[in-house]
Amino acid sequence: MSQTIHLTQPKRDVQTVETRSGLPVHKQRPQARFVYVVFPKSWEYHDDHGFIPVMRRLVAKPGANGVDNRGNLNRPIASAIQKGGAYIDPKDTRLGPFMDYVQYYDTENGGRWYVDFCSKATVLASGEIIWNTRESGDEFARFRKHVADAGIVPAMLPEVFEWIIIREEQKAQQLMHRSDSSPHLLAKYDKQCERIDRMRKTWEDMKGTKAKAAGKASSPRRKKADNIIEG
Amino acid sequence: MANEITFTGLSSAGGRVASVLSALLFEKIHDPTDLRAVMTEVPWGMAGSDTMSVTLDGAPGAFAAATSETVGGASNSAYGSGKFDLQIARYLRKYQMSDLFGVSGGPIDAAAIVQTLADGVGITVTDVLTSLFNSLSSAVTASTVLTVDDVYSAMYTLNLAGAASSAEAPYSLVIHPKQMNDFRTSLRAETGALEFVSAGILEAKGPGYQGNWQGIDVWQSDSCPTVDTAAHYSGAMFAKDAFAYTMAPVRALQGHVPAANILIDAGELLIEADRDATNGLTSAVASCFLAVSEAQDSLGVELKSDV
Numbered sequence: 001m002s003q004t005i006h007l008t009q010p011k012r013d014v015q016t017v018e019t020r021s022g023l024p025v026h027k028q029r030p031q032a033r034f035v036y037v038v039f040p041k042s043w044e045y046h047d048d049h050g051f052i053p054v055m056r057r058l059v060a061k062p063g064a065n066g067v068d069n070r071g072n073l074n075r076p077i078a079s080a081i082q083k084g085g086a087y088i089d090p091k092d093t094r095l096g097p098f099m100d101y102v103q104y105y106d107t108e109n110g111g112r113w114y115v116d117f118c119s120k121a122t123v124l125a126s127g128e129i130i131w132n133t134r135e136s137g138d139e140f141a142r143f144r145k146h147v148a149d150a151g152i153v154p155a156m157l158p159e160v161f162e163w164i165i166i167r168e169e170q171k172a173q174q175l176m177h178r179s180d181s182s183p184h185l186l187a188k189y190d191k192q193c194e195r196i197d198r199m200r201k202t203w204e205d206m207k208g209t210k211a212k213a214a215g216k217a218s219s220p221r222r223k224k225a226d227n228i229i230e231g
Numbered sequence: 232m233a234n235e236i237t238f239t240g241l242s243s244a245g246g247r248v249a250s251v252l253s254a255l256l257f258e259k260i261h262d263p264t265d266l267r268a269v270m271t272e273v274p275w276g277m278a279g280s281d282t283m284s285v286t287l288d289g290a291p292g293a294f295a296a297a298t299s300e301t302v303g304g305a306s307n308s309a310y311g312s313g314k315f316d317l318q319i320a321r322y323l324r325k326y327q328m329s330d331l332f333g334v335s336g337g338p339i340d341a342a343a344i345v346q347t348l349a350d351g352v353g354i355t356v357t358d359v360l361t362s363l364f365n366s367l368s369s370a371v372t373a374s375t376v377l378t379v380d381d382v383y384s385a386m387y388t389l390n391l392a393g394a395a396s397s398a399e400a401p402y403s404l405v406i407h408p409k410q411m412n413d414f415r416t417s418l419r420a421e422t423g424a425l426e427f428v429s430a431g432i433l434e435a436k437g438p439g440y441q442g443n444w445q446g447i448d449v450w451q452s453d454s455c456p457t458v459d460t461a462a463h464y465s466g467a468m469f470a471k472d473a474f475a476y477t478m479a480p481v482r483a484l485q486g487h488v489p490a491a492n493i494l495i496d497a498g499e500l501l502i503e504a505d506r507d508a509t510n511g512l513t514s515a516v517a518s519c520f521l522a523v524s525e526a527q528d529s530l531g532v533e534l535k536s537d538v
Contacts, residue, residue: 029358029454031456032362037366039368041368041369042368042370044372054370054372055459056365056366056367056368056370057365057366057458058366059362059363059365059366061358061359061362062320062321062322063318063319063320063322063359063521063522063523064359064362064363064522064523064524065363065366065523065524065525066282066315066316066317066318066522066524067318067320068281068318068320069320069321075316075318076366079315079525080366080368083368083528084368085368115460115461116459116460118460119460119461131457131460131461131462131538133460133461133462133538136460136461136462137459137460137462139460140459140460140462167384171380174380181422182420182422
């Protein structure tokens with residue numbers, strides 16, 4: 001015998017209710033898969049983390065820098081290593097919590113939009129994408145610090161530090177010269193000088209830590225030229 | 232009064248319609264920047280591979296002074312040649328039109344759709360090129376937004392690397408429209424003769440060309456990607472021969488595609504029709520085979536600034 005039933009929750013008709021998921025691609029073009037390398041001079045000073053490597057991105061876009069139609073990155077990675085770059089393998093276990101740093105969001109058309117592990121996006125009703133760069137930027141800086149601390153990339157050379165400092169000092173000098181005609185630049189000059197002081201202190205601290213770790217290791221001796229004047 | 236003949240009345244009873252299609256076709260907003268002009272084109276040579284290896288000849292070097300009148304001679308010098316690879320990949324785009332679309336007519340017809348496909352080639356090459364900016368080993372990162380100082384820094388970096396700039400082959404600056412705005416704002420605050428000669432009074436160099444500043448050709452493109460968790464736009468300044476490209480000629484496909492199906496054979500672009508008679512659908516498929524590579528890394532420097 002049939003019984004009375006109560007229906008309380010109608011099912012959604014997918015034909016009439018539009019559900020949105022994924023990043024829209026009609027205004028922006030999605031980013032391809034990528035990996036990071038760090039070149040010897042790719043370092044910068046960060047107020048919270050000191051000197052951290054600058055990530056350089058090799059993009060798996062077919063036809064770009066020798067990437068084949070399957071998105072194989074072997075050739076650009078080999079080329080970057082030949083230029084002195086250190087490849088950061090996303091599967092390197094030393095990355096710890098940052099392993100698989102390349103991640104993706106689905107796109108509306110079923111594709112993938114590759115992003116950094118910490119990227120966060122807000123999609124407005126108009127289809128515009130707003131990336132939360134402040135929060136993800138802090139996380140990304142921690143990732144870069146970790147890459148340096150874990151020894152995944154070679155430590156910054158003293159010569160590179162000097163090169164960076166010289167550039168910063170030149171920037172300060174330019175501000176000083178231009179402050180004759182634009183006095184408001186004096187405040188910027190002062191800030192730049194403070195920044196240079198912080199950079200020097202950070203470097204000295206880093207050197208101190210390294211020296212302690214190295215113990216009493218002697219520095220290599222230079223070879224002497226026999227006779228510089230007469231050859 | 233009664234029985235007036237009105238627009239409202241005829242709109243519901245028949246005789247008038249709410250709107251009609253204008254014959255005029257407006258172009259929807261897009262960035263058509265084509266950066267092939269700032270790269271060196273390497274003619275594609277079909278010789279049994281999808282990859283073409285391009286040789287960089289060794290640079291001439293200064294001679295060494297002889298150390299003795301009678302003995303010693305000279306040790307061999309490394310020739311120092313190099314190479315880069317151009318590996319082509321297929322890029323395609325497809326639009327499918329129904330027969331009802333065709334017979335109903337209107338300002339957008341098959342010819343307009345084919346033309347839209349053809350216009351996409353330059354944008355495709357630009358997309359591939361700009362994706363390489365962040366892989367250059369040198370970079371100038373602006374402290375916030377792009378300023379004249381940052382552009383000077385990039386110029387100094389190229390000059391130190393020995394990248395030549397001349398009237399015939401000037402440095403090219405390719406930046407995102409936001410970076411362009413910031414650069415113009417910074418220029419307003421400069422004193423002295425730092426004239427930006429806008430594209431309007433220069434010979435047109437193609438879509439995206441903005442003008443010339445300090446002997447640098449300035450281009451803008453919305454293809455410049457974001458990097459560093461989307462915090463920075465990635466533009467670049469580079470000299471001639473920093474980047475090279477090739478496009479394989481599609482005439483090689485003449486034996487593969489029936490002649491009747493070819494809608495456009497423009498040398499590097501093939502647009503062919505694909506008919507599904509059962510469902511009344513016709514596809515226009517555009518394909519090209521292209522490669523873009525860094526030819527010499529030291530001839531380019533990335534310019535990053537806040538989004």
